[in-house]
Amino acid sequence: MKKIVGILGLSLFFSCVSGTDPMPNEFSFDYKIHTSLPSTWESEFYTIVGNLNEKIKIEPRDYSYQMSVYAWKSTASKPYQSQIGDASGASVSGNQNERYMVLEIPASEFDFAQLHRYSVIPHEYFHVYQMSLSKNFYDGNIELKWISEGGAATIESMYIQQYYGVNYIKDAQNQVNIAAINNPKIFEKYNDSQNEDPNYSSSVFMVLALAKELQKLNHTEEDAFKMIFKDFWLPNPTNGNWKNNFEEVFGISVENFYQSLSNYSSDINSVLPSETILIEDIFTN
Numbered sequence: 001m002k003k004i005v006g007i008l009g010l011s012l013f014f015s016c017v018s019g020t021d022p023m024p025n026e027f028s029f030d031y032k033i034h035t036s037l038p039s040t041w042e043s044e045f046y047t048i049v050g051n052l053n054e055k056i057k058i059e060p061r062d063y064s065y066q067m068s069v070y071a072w073k074s075t076a077s078k079p080y081q082s083q084i085g086d087a088s089g090a091s092v093s094g095n096q097n098e099r100y101m102v103l104e105i106p107a108s109e110f111d112f113a114q115l116h117r118y119s120v121i122p123h124e125y126f127h128v129y130q131m132s133l134s135k136n137f138y139d140g141n142i143e144l145k146w147i148s149e150g151g152a153a154t155i156e157s158m159y160i161q162q163y164y165g166v167n168y169i170k171d172a173q174n175q176v177n178i179a180a181i182n183n184p185k186i187f188e189k190y191n192d193s194q195n196e197d198p199n200y201s202s203s204v205f206m207v208l209a210l211a212k213e214l215q216k217l218n219h220t221e222e223d224a225f226k227m228i229f230k231d232f233w234l235p236n237p238t239n240g241n242w243k244n245n246f247e248e249v250f251g252i253s254v255e256n257f258y259q260s261l262s263n264y265s266s267d268i269n270s271v272l273p274s275e276t277i278l279i280e281d282i283f284t285n
């Protein structure tokens with residue numbers, strides 16, 4: 001306790017000198033959960049975010065240490081328009097000044113009790129985590145869809161497996177396009193693969209295949225995913241240099257990895273991770 005007061009005092013002193021807000025010790029979210037959402041969703045939301053904060057800790061950065069989360073049910077017509085304009089769907093979006101998380105939950109997901117109404121939370125949370133690892137990702141200087149979206153969508157499924165006991169990869173991310181094995185480059189850009197990546201199935205396939213290739217190089221499964229989810233982002237890659245970064249972190253060139261995909265069939269079942277893998281074991285170190 002004493003130590004915390006000391007750190008606080010120091011940062012306050014620093015703020016007097018510099019005239020800027022002190023960076024807090026913890027990343028924080030500011031939740032705006034609209035009344036259109038059922039209270040059961042709201043309480044599950046806080047449970048999920050609590051679990052994620054514990055297992056995938058987002059460190060505060062000088063460029064990003066707090067974020068607002070705007071959540072509502074799609075039947076409410078844009079209740080946060082004055083704050084986020086016409087933003088809809090689910091994303092981490094923003095403007096020059098800030099980023100915010102948008103969670104517009106489709107009414108149909110409640111009607112049909114679809115797990116996506118919950119899985120979207122770890123997905124978007126994970127993008128905030130990626131932003132905390134890489135300022136270039138935060139700034140939009142790297143696209144690389146299959147690693148960024150494939151990573152978020154894989155975490156989404158791992159969360160559902162761990163907490164709901166459902167294999168969401170098999171159930172919802174199984175529409176892998178043949179391009180994932182014979183033309184994987186198109187998954188680097190959103191615009192090049194709009195029709196080949198339903199629910200990011202192909203991007204998830206590539207992430208899971210990379211984890212398999214890393215295990216062939218004697219990394220454990222947990223380590224393989226940690227390398228993809230975390231280590232890849234830490235050197236702060238850009239659209240211009242990510243291929244070097246990829247080879248340094250994974251010990252495989254992008255070209256060789258893309259080649260290796262032709263050894264797989266474009267079937268998500270050929271690359272499934274173990275159902276017992278725990279998120280906390282991936283992010284422990």
Ligand SMILES: [Zn+2]
Nearest residue numbers: 123127149152
């Ligand atoms: Zn995403």
